[in-house]
Structure formats: C-alpha cells, structure tokens
Amino acid sequence: xxxxxxxxxxxxxxxxxxxxxxxxxxxxxxxxxxxxxxxxxxxxxxxxxxxxxxxxxxxxxxxxxxxxxxxxxxxxxxxxxxxxxxxxxxxxxxxxxxxxxxxxxxxxxxxxxxxxxxxxxxxxxxxxxxxxxxxxxxxxxxxxxxxxxxxxxxxxxxxxxxxxxxxxxxxxxxxxxxxxxxxxxxxxxxxxxxxxxxxxxxxxxxxxxxxxxxxxxxxxxxxxxxxxxxxxxxxxxxxxxxxxxxxxxxxxxxxxxxxxxxxxxxxxxxxxxxxxxxxxxxxxxxxxxxxxxxxxxxxxxxxxxxxxxxxxxxxxxxxxxx
Amino acid sequence: xxxxxxxxxxxxxxxxxxxxxxxxxxxxxxxxxxxxxxxxxxxxxxxxxxxxxxxxxxxxxxxxxxxxxxxxxxxxxxxxxxxxxxxxxxxxxxxxxxxxxxxxxxxxxxxxxxxxxxxxxxxxxxxxxxxxxxxxxxxxxxxxxxxxxxxxxxxxxxxxxxxxxxxxxxxxxxxxxxxxxxxxxxxxxxxxxxxxxxxxxxxxxxxxxxxxxxxxxxxxxxxxxxxxxxxxxxxxxxxxxxxxxxxxxxxxxxxxxxxxxxxxxxxxxxxxxxxxxxxxxxxxxxxxxxxxxxxxxxxxxxxxxxxxxxxxxxxxxxxxxxxxxxxxxxxxxx
Numbered sequence: 001x002x003x004x005x006x007x008x009x010x011x012x013x014x015x016x017x018x019x020x021x022x023x024x025x026x027x028x029x030x031x032x033x034x035x036x037x038x039x040x041x042x043x044x045x046x047x048x049x050x051x052x053x054x055x056x057x058x059x060x061x062x063x064x065x066x067x068x069x070x071x072x073x074x075x076x077x078x079x080x081x082x083x084x085x086x087x088x089x090x091x092x093x094x095x096x097x098x099x100x101x102x103x104x105x106x107x108x109x110x111x112x113x114x115x116x117x118x119x120x121x122x123x124x125x126x127x128x129x130x131x132x133x134x135x136x137x138x139x140x141x142x143x144x145x146x147x148x149x150x151x152x153x154x155x156x157x158x159x160x161x162x163x164x165x166x167x168x169x170x171x172x173x174x175x176x177x178x179x180x181x182x183x184x185x186x187x188x189x190x191x192x193x194x195x196x197x198x199x200x201x202x203x204x205x206x207x208x209x210x211x212x213x214x215x216x217x218x219x220x221x222x223x224x225x226x227x228x229x230x231x232x233x234x235x236x237x238x239x240x241x242x243x244x245x246x247x248x249x250x251x252x253x254x255x256x257x258x259x260x261x262x263x264x265x266x267x268x269x270x271x272x273x274x275x276x277x278x279x280x281x282x283x284x285x286x287x288x289x290x291x292x293x294x295x296x297x298x299x300x301x302x303x304x305x306x307x308x309x310x311x312x313x314x315x316x317x318x319x320x321x322x
Numbered sequence: 323x324x325x326x327x328x329x330x331x332x333x334x335x336x337x338x339x340x341x342x343x344x345x346x347x348x349x350x351x352x353x354x355x356x357x358x359x360x361x362x363x364x365x366x367x368x369x370x371x372x373x374x375x376x377x378x379x380x381x382x383x384x385x386x387x388x389x390x391x392x393x394x395x396x397x398x399x400x401x402x403x404x405x406x407x408x409x410x411x412x413x414x415x416x417x418x419x420x421x422x423x424x425x426x427x428x429x430x431x432x433x434x435x436x437x438x439x440x441x442x443x444x445x446x447x448x449x450x451x452x453x454x455x456x457x458x459x460x461x462x463x464x465x466x467x468x469x470x471x472x473x474x475x476x477x478x479x480x481x482x483x484x485x486x487x488x489x490x491x492x493x494x495x496x497x498x499x500x501x502x503x504x505x506x507x508x509x510x511x512x513x514x515x516x517x518x519x520x521x522x523x524x525x526x527x528x529x530x531x532x533x534x535x536x537x538x539x540x541x542x543x544x545x546x547x548x549x550x551x552x553x554x555x556x557x558x559x560x561x562x563x564x565x566x567x568x569x570x571x572x573x574x575x576x577x578x579x580x581x582x583x584x585x586x587x588x589x590x591x592x593x594x595x596x597x598x599x600x601x602x603x604x605x606x607x608x609x610x611x612x613x614x615x616x617x618x619x620x621x622x623x624x625x626x627x628x629x630x631x632x633x634x635x636x637x638x639x640x641x642x643x644x645x646x647x648x649x650x651x652x653x654x655x656x
Contacts, residue, residue, distance in 0.1 A: 062459070112644045115597050117404075117459065121584055122636040129633030137627070235629065243467055246460075256460045288478050288576075292471025298464030302456050 008253040008308065012268045016275060023279045030282055037160060043274030044167035045070075047267055048222045049241075050248040051174050052215030054266045057249055058187040059208045060194070060258030061109060061116035064242050066219045068127035069101045071237040073223030075131045078140040078233040081149045090149070094220040101127060102216015106209035116208075124242070131235045142231035153229045163225050170218070175263045187211060191258025247294045248273055251301040273297070350594035354609035361613055365620035372623060379500035383493075383570065385589075385615035386504040387563040388582060389607070392589040393515035394556040396607045399590055400519075401552055402532045402599030403458040405447060408560045409582035410469035415439040415564035416574040417473040420482030429488045436568065437561040443469055444557015445550075452549035466583070473576035482574040493570025504566050508611075511559070516604040528552070532599030581632075588639040589614055597643070 024031040049066050056063045073094040080090050101123070108119040142150070153163040160168075178184035189197040190207045197204055227233045252269025254261035273294060280287055365372045372378075391408050398405055415436045422435035443465070450461040495503040519525040530538040531545055539545045568574055593610035595602025614635070621631050 108640065108644065112647055114640065114643050114647070118587075118591060118597050118643060119640060121587060122640040125581075125584060125632040125636035126640075129629050129636065132627070132629040133633075137629075243463060246463055247467070250460055250464075256457050286475070286478060288474040289471070291467050291474055295464050295467025295469070295471050298467065299450060299461060302460045302464065303450070303454060306454065306456050 008304075009262060009264045009268060012252070012265065012272065016268060016272055019272075019279075020275060023275075023283060027282050030279065037164070039274055039278045040167075040271075041161050041164045042278060043270050044163045045222045045226055046241075046244060046248055046274060047167045047270045048170055048218050048225075049245045050252070050266045050270045051170055051263070052218035053245045053249050054174075054252075054254055054261055054263070055178070055187050055211040056116070056208075056215045057246075057254050057256060058191045058258055058261055059204075059211045060191045061208055061211065062120065062246070062256070063102075063105065063212060063215050064117065064120040065101070065105060065124040065127055066215060066245055067238040067240070067242045068124040069098050069216050069219035070223040070226060070241075071233075071235070071239070072101065072127045072131050073098045073220035074227035074237055075134060075140070075223075075233045075235075077149075077224045078145060078227050079134065081145055082140065087148055087152065091221075091224060094224045095217050096220070098220015098223065099213050099217040102212040102214070102219070103209070105216065106212030109212065110205035110209040116212075128235055128239070135235070137235060140227075140233040145228070145231060150228050150231050153225045163229065166221070166225070171263060171267055178263060183207075183210065188259055191260075193259070243298075244273060244294060247298045247301075250298050250305070253301075253305060255305055256302070269301075351603065351606050351609060354592075354594070354606060354613065358609055358613050358616065361616045361620065365616060365623070368620065369623040372620065375500050377619075377623075379502060379505075381615055381619035382502065382505045382508070384618045385611045386502075386508040387566050387570075388586050388589060388614075389508055389611035390511045390563050390566075391556065391559045391582075392586045392593070392607050392611060393511055393604060394552070394559040395586055396590045396593065396595050396602055396604065397515065397519055397525075397528055398552045398556055399587075399595050399597060400532045400599055400602045401528045401549060402535065403451060403549060403552065404462065404587070404597075405458065405553065405556045406462040406583050406587075407443070407447060407466040407469055408556060408586055409579040410466045410473075411440055411443040411557060411560035412564040412567060412579040412582065413473040413576055414443060414469040415561045416568045416578050417476050417482075417576065419485075419565065419568050420574040421476065423482060423485060429486050432485070432489060433492070433565050436565040437558065440557045440559070440561015440564060441554060442557070443560070444554045447557065448550040448553030451553060452546045470576060477574070477576045483572065485568070485572055489569050490572065491569070493566045493568070504570075507562070507566070512604060512608050519604055524548070524551075529600060532596075532601075584632075585614070585635065588635055591639060592642050 020031060029035060049070070053063055053066060076097055077090050077094050080093060081087075085093075105116070105119050105123055108114050108123075109116050153161060155162045157165055176184075178187065186197070186202045186207045189200060189202055190204050194204050197207075226238060248269040249261070249266055250256065250269070251272055252261065252265035252267070254266060254269075276293055276297075277290060280290060280293075395405060395408065418439040419432045419436040422432045427435065447458070447462055447465055450456050450465075451458045492503060497503055497506050519528065527538065527543045527548055530541065530543060531548060535545055564579075567579060571578070589610045590602070590607055591597055592613070593602065593607035595606065617634065617638075618631055621634070
C-alpha cells in the first residue's frame with residue numbers, strides 16, 4: 001500500500017485527477033464523458049510517439065527525428081493517396097517507411113557508433129528536407145485526399161474513434177512486450193547497465209537498433225493518422241512536437257540515463273500534457289502559454305526524477321570490451 | 323548518450339612522439355582547411371558574383387552570430403555538457419530588448435537588457451545542471467521550450483519593430499571598409515575563447531572535466547563552479563548574438579532564430595569537438611564556421627532553397643563524424 005503511494009505513476013495520476021477536478025469545478029462540461037474521450041483522442045498521436053521514444057530512451061539513446069519521420073511518412077501517405085494507392089497498402093507502406101527511417105538512425109548508432117543525439121539531430125533535418133524535395137514545398141490539402149483516406153482515423157467503433165483504439169491496442173502490446181518478452185527486458189537491461197547486459201548475452205547495439213526501428217515504425221503510423229485527421233500535409237507538419245514527445249517521457253518518469261521507466265508512466269505523462277493542451281482554451285488562457293508550461297513541466301519532472309533515484313548501485317566490474 | 327560498450331572513444335591525449343609538423347599536417351584542422359579551400363574555389367568557379375569583396379563581406383553575416391555562440395558551446399561540449407536552449411535564449415533576450423525599447427530605454431539600455439537576459443538564462447541552465455546535477459540535455463530541452471515559451475507569452479503573434487536607428491550599428495555597422503562590427507566581434511570572440519581554452523588553467527580544467535569529471539573533482543577542481551561558469555558564458559554569448567541578430571533584422575518575433583541550435587552544434591562538431599567531451603579546439607570551430615558560411619553563401623548565390631541547405635548540413639554533420647570512424651574501423655581490420 002505504501003509502495004503504491006510512493007510510486008511515481010500513482011503520484012502523477014493523482015496530479016492529473018486533481019488538475020481535472022480543478023478545471024471541472026469551474027467548467028463542469030470539461031469532464032463530460034464525450035469531452036474526456038476527445039481529450040484522449042487528441043492525445044493519441046502523442047501517446048503512440050511517446051511509446052516509441054520511451055524504448056529508445058530506455059536504451060540510453062534519444063530520437064529527435066520522430067516528428068520528421070512522422071511528417072515524411074504522412075506526406076508519403078498523402079502522395080500515395082493522390083496516386084490512387086489503396087488504403088491498406090498505404091498503411092503498410094507508412095509503417096515500413098517509418099521503420100526504414102528508424103533503421104537508418106539505428107544503423108548509424110549501432111554500426112558506426114555515432115551518439116544518437118547527433119544522428120537524429122542530423123536526420124531530423126534531412127527527413128524534413130526530403131519532404132521538400134518530394135513536393136517542392138507544396139501542400140497536399142483536404143480536397144486532394146479521398147474521403148476514405150480521411151475517414152479512417154475518425155470512424156467510430158464501440159464509442160471511440162479508430163485513432164484512440166490504435167493507441168489503446170499499442171499501449172496493451174507495449175505493456176506485454178516490455179514486461180513479458182526477452183526483447184522487452186533487453187531494452188531495460190541495455191539502458192540499466194550495458195556491461196551487465198553484454199555479460200548476460202544481450203547485443204547492446206542490436207537492441208538499440210531494434211528500439212529505433214520500432215520508434216520509426218510507430219512514427220510512420222502516427223504520420224498517416226496525423227495527416228488523415230488534420231487533412232493537410234506540408235513540410236513543417238508537427239515541427240517541434242518531438243519536444244512534447246520527450247516531455248511526455250520525462251514527465252512519465254523515464255530516466256534519460258536509460259533503463260528506468262514504465263508504459264503507464266509514459267501514458268500518464270502524455271495524458272498530463274494532453275489535459276493541459278485541451279484545458280487552456282477552456283479556462284481562457286492563450287495557447288501561447290502551452291510551450292512555456294511544457295518546458296517547466298519537463299524541468300520539474302527531471303528534477304523530481306533525480307531526487308527519486310539518488311541511491312544507485314555501484315559498478316564493481318569495469319569496462320567489458322566484448 | 324552512447325553505450326559504453328561501443329568502441330572506445332579516442333581521447334586527445336598529449337603525446338610528443340610525433341613531431342609538431344606531422345601532427346599539424348595530419349590534424350583535423352588541416353583537413354578542414356583543405357575543405358575550406360575546395361569549397362571556396364568551387365564557389366568562385368560556380369558563380370561570378372562570389373569573388374566580390376562586398377559580397378564576401380555580406381556572407382560573413384551567415385556565420386558570425388552562430389560562431390560567437392559556437393565558441394562557448396565548444397567549451398561546454400568539451401566539458402561533457404550541451405546547451406540546446408541557445409536559440410531560445412536569443413528569442414527571450416531579443417524579446418527583453420523589445421520590452422526595454424517599449425519602456426522607453428535608450429540604445430545602451432536595450433543592449434544591456436539583451437545581454438543581461440542571456441546571462442540570466444545561462445544562469446538558470448547552470449543552476450539546474452551544475453547546481454542540482456541534472457542531465458544537461460533534458461534540462462536544456464526543457465528551457466528551450468520555457469525560454470521561447472515566455473517570448474510567445476509576451477509577444478503572441480505580435481512583433482517589436484520600432485527599434486532606434488542607433489541600434490542598427492551592432493548588426494549592420496562597419497568598423498572599417500568592408501569589415502563589419504559583427505566580424506570584429508567574431509574575431510575578438512575567437513581570440514578570447516582561444517586564450518581562455520588553450521592558454522589558461524580554466525581551459526585545462528574544462529578538458530579535465532570532460533575526460534573524467536570524478537578524477538577532476540578529486541584533483542581539486544571546482545567542477546560545479548566551472549560547469550556553472552560555462553553555462554553563464556554560453557548565455558552571455560547568446561545574449562550578444564541576440565543583440566546582433568535583433569539589430570540586423572530590426573525586429574523581434576518569438577520565432578526568431580528557430581533551429582539555430584542545430585546549426586551551432588553542427589558547427590562545433592564539424593570543428594572537431596568530440597560530442598562526448600574531452601577534446602576539441604577553437605581553431606577547428608573557426609574553420610568550421612568559415613566553411614559553413616561559405617557553403618551557405620555559395621548555395622544562396624546558386625538559388626538553392628534554405629531547406630536543401632539544411633539537408634546538406636545534416637548530411638555534413640553525420641558524415642564528418644561517420645567517415646573518420648568508418649576509416650578507423652577499416653584500418654584496424656587491415
């Protein structure tokens with residue numbers, strides 16, 4: 001019981017509930033089930049991206065190129081749609097394209113040994129640049145997309161839009177994979193103690209590569225969802241959103257040093273940001289506050305994370321040159 | 323951010339086995355110099371307008387502001403930290419200048435407001451990273467949002483435009499013939515940072531901290547204080563760059579200098595500074611600044627859109643790190 005109260009997820013959930021209650025006290029319509037569902041739906045792309053980012057951060061890396069991948073895959077989806085490619089093929093293609101873009105990051109980290117922050121800082125501009133090369137900077141607007149293409153994320157199934165269901169399914173899959181499979185545990189092992197991971201027979205580089213591929217594939221899928229939902233594709237789609245993705249992870253208790261975090265934490269972190277984003281217009285605060293609020297949330301969260309994890313184990317065996 | 327299990331990083335350990343001449347020829351700076359000469363000559367062939375003193379003088383504005391920050395960033399990265407909030411510091415400092423102007427301040431006060439804001443932002447980063455011991459990458463991603471976020475809160479979709487005429491000197495003035503005030507600042511900053519990093523005990527301690535912060539601590543270095551000073555310096559240089567940029571553009575929008583942190587980190591890494599800390603030199607950063615300025619200007623003359631230049635910069639960033647590593651691999655196997 002005390003463990004539950006001390007857990008960061010419980011604390012974060014409490015903060016979210018209090019925040020929502022505070023908003024509902026002045027604006028009861030905010031907690032109408034339909035509105036809560038729409039908050040969840042709005043946050044779905046953030047959750048999907050944050051799940052991918054989470055496993056990358058677990059392995060001591062970082063992926064700054066997620067939203068560039070999202071934008072490139074989304075533009076590819078829009079262009080394929082314009083060329084008359086059927087929707088199932090498009091869906092498959094965006095996931096594969098995202099995975100390939102993630103694999104480029106992963107290979108540079110794994111085989112060439114470049115720090116992930118440098119790799120993804122570079123690929124983030126390259127991927128966006130490629131969109132420009134593909135389109136000459138032109139936009140793909142709503143009237144150039146077919147109705148079926150735009151309708152899928154909004155189609156309602158058992159009370160929730162498809163986009164929400166995709167997020168729900170992915171959360172479930174991640175919870176199982178991270179806790180119940182050897183690949184999932186490898187992500188934690190690689191970040192928690194790379195030397196120990198090597199001795200345990202885990203290939204550190206390959207695990208990091210896998211994390212980048214998964215993160216890329218999710219970004220690709222999110223790319224289609226994003227473009228189809230907002231019904232417009234251009235070079236700067238979701239530009240700067242990667243900071244929100246990292247913020248969701250940090251707020252959710254993922255340690256940037258790797259090896260620490262949970263799916264529920266990340267999802268709560270994303271919901272925290274989602275509630276704020278949706279509440280600002282309701283309580284009449286200019287949306288221009290959003291950026292400063294998420295910045296402060298990141299700093300507070302990382303300070304809190306650090307104070308929670310002061311006691312650390314010591315490495316007794318030194319460098320394993322395996 | 324990389325796994326310690328990856329191939330061990332070569333440190334720049336002083337060794338006297340090679341003569342200083344062979345070291346000079348084989349150095350990273352020599353390679354950069356060759357690249358610079360190649361880029362420069364390619365540009366002069368590609369466009370008849372390249373070799374014109376006034377055009378070249380204009381071209382220096384492409385890199386002077388970024389390079390001023392890059393010098394401080396180089397020291398920070400050598401010490402094993404990073405500051406991703408520099409472009410946001412520019413935004414906030416520039417907004418502070420606008421606020422000072424609206425409050426009726428004269429030019430010296432406006433400049434002071436910009437620089438003081440830069441230093442204050444650096445202090446905020448320094449307190450969180452050096453003081454509380456938090457990872458600099460997350461803290462500065464946070465302050466990157468926070469600082470620009472404050473600009474957005476203050477300005478929204480508005481802009482400050484009515485800066486006094488006398489402010490224009492900092493970004494548009496010339497000291498002598500084609501030599502602009504910004505170019506003078508760039509040269510002074512290069513000399514100052516060269517002396518600070520390579521000729522003072524403070525500079526030596528920066529390398530020591532970057533190579534092994536724990537050992538540096540045990541050797542009696544004031545690691546926390548030095549880290550804090552480095553963040554202050556980066557804030558100071560960002561403040562100065564904000565004054566120059568605001569003066570050059572003559573306006574402040576909250577989106578000013580967006581993405582500049584990428585170009586600055588690219589400049590530093592291209593200059594041969596190890597992103598994991600511990601090695602790098604100011605001369606390399608100076609050459610990298612000149613190369614990037616040359617490339618941007620040359621592409622501009624050829625009407626290449628900005629985003630294509632950024633693809634090129636991204637490729638440059640990755641390849642300058644990848645190629646030496648791949649070559650090293652190959653030679654090891656042979």
